[in-house]
Amino acid sequence: MNVRQISAHDTYGIRQKMLRPGRDPKECVFHGDEDDQTIHLGAFIDGKLVSVASFYFSNNPRFPENVQYQLRGMATLPEHQNQGFSKELLKFGFPMIKRNFCELVWCNARTSAEGFYQQTGFECIGDIFNIPDVGPHRLMIKKFPTT
Ligand SMILES: CC(C)(COP(=O)(O)OP(=O)(O)OC[C@H]1O[C@@H](n2cnc3c(N)ncnc32)[C@H](O)[C@@H]1OP(=O)(O)O)[C@@H](O)C(=O)NCCC(=O)NCCS
Numbered sequence: 001m002n003v004r005q006i007s008a009h010d011t012y013g014i015r016q017k018m019l020r021p022g023r024d025p026k027e028c029v030f031h032g033d034e035d036d037q038t039i040h041l042g043a044f045i046d047g048k049l050v051s052v053a054s055f056y057f058s059n060n061p062r063f064p065e066n067v068q069y070q071l072r073g074m075a076t077l078p079e080h081q082n083q084g085f086s087k088e089l090l091k092f093g094f095p096m097i098k099r100n101f102c103e104l105v106w107c108n109a110r111t112s113a114e115g116f117y118q119q120t121g122f123e124c125i126g127d128i129f130n131i132p133d134v135g136p137h138r139l140m141i142k143k144f145p146t147t
Contacts, residue, residue, distance in 0.1 A: 001085065003092045006042040008033035011052040011073055018075035023133075030072055032056045037100070041093050043076075043085040051076040051085035055097055055105070062125075063141065065103035072107065074116075090120050094144075104143050111136045 008029070015028040032038050037057035042049045058070040071093075076085045097105060109117050111128055112135075118124075122140040131137050 001088060002044045003041060003088050004044070006040050006049070006052070008038070008040055008054075010042060010049060011040050011054060014049065014052045014075050014077060015073050018077070019073065030054070030056075032058065039093060039096055041089045043089055045080065050080040051089060053086065053089040053093060055093055057100070060106045060139075062139070063104055063106065065143070067101045068104045068106060069097045069100075069102050070107060071105055074107075074113070086116065087120055098144050102144055103146055104141055106139065106141045108137045109140045110134075111138055114138060114140070 012025065012028045016023075016025055020027045033040075033054070035057065039055040041053050041055075043051040052073060052075055053071065054073045056070045056072060059065075059068045060070070071090075074086055074089070076083075094105075107117065107122070108131065109122070114124065117140045120142075122142045125139045125141055128136050128138050
């Protein structure tokens with residue numbers, strides 16, 4: 001497995017298949033995708049992109065931490081799931097955002113993926129809420145202590 005930084009455009013195929021199937025491809029373009037601070041990561045097997053994740057420099061006003069990133073667009077192709085690819089993307093990405101002084105990373109996790117995020121150190125905050133046309137979600141966070 002090889003993990004490296006990729007472009008926003010590279011993520012769109014897997015986002016479409018795994019996160020927005022049958023929907024307008026424009027929905028796979030997320031706000032902030034092209035921002036300088038945004039980090040898109042991909043995991044490759046034999047040169048084939050199989051898993052993607054993106055970190056956005058974005059504060060959630062519910063939390064006091066000054067430097068926060070949002071994790072979005074996590075997805076692994078079905079035939080490659082449960083083989084540690086997403087975990088590797090986070091293992092690669094967390095030091096990058098920590099170098100940018102990130103104190104907290106948050107995500108709106110699909111409830112079906114809550115277990116994955118818990119495995120990687122996230123905790124649930126608050127109640128389940130619905131994102132129209134996508135489904136039930138829950139806010140999850142992981143803190144990076146500064147001391
Ligand atoms: C959720 C998802 C991104 C996880 O990717 P993955 O590459 O299969 O995850 P990993 O193999 O790195 O899993 C890491 C750990 O989490 C566990 N895990 C993975 N998916 C899980 C799930 N849905 N629920 C509970 N645990 C899960 C794995 O068993 C593994 O545990 P281990 O470290 O004890 O072996 C993937 O299942 C997926 O693409 N799902 C569809 C799209 C989606 O829902 N994305 C999340 C949007 S918020």
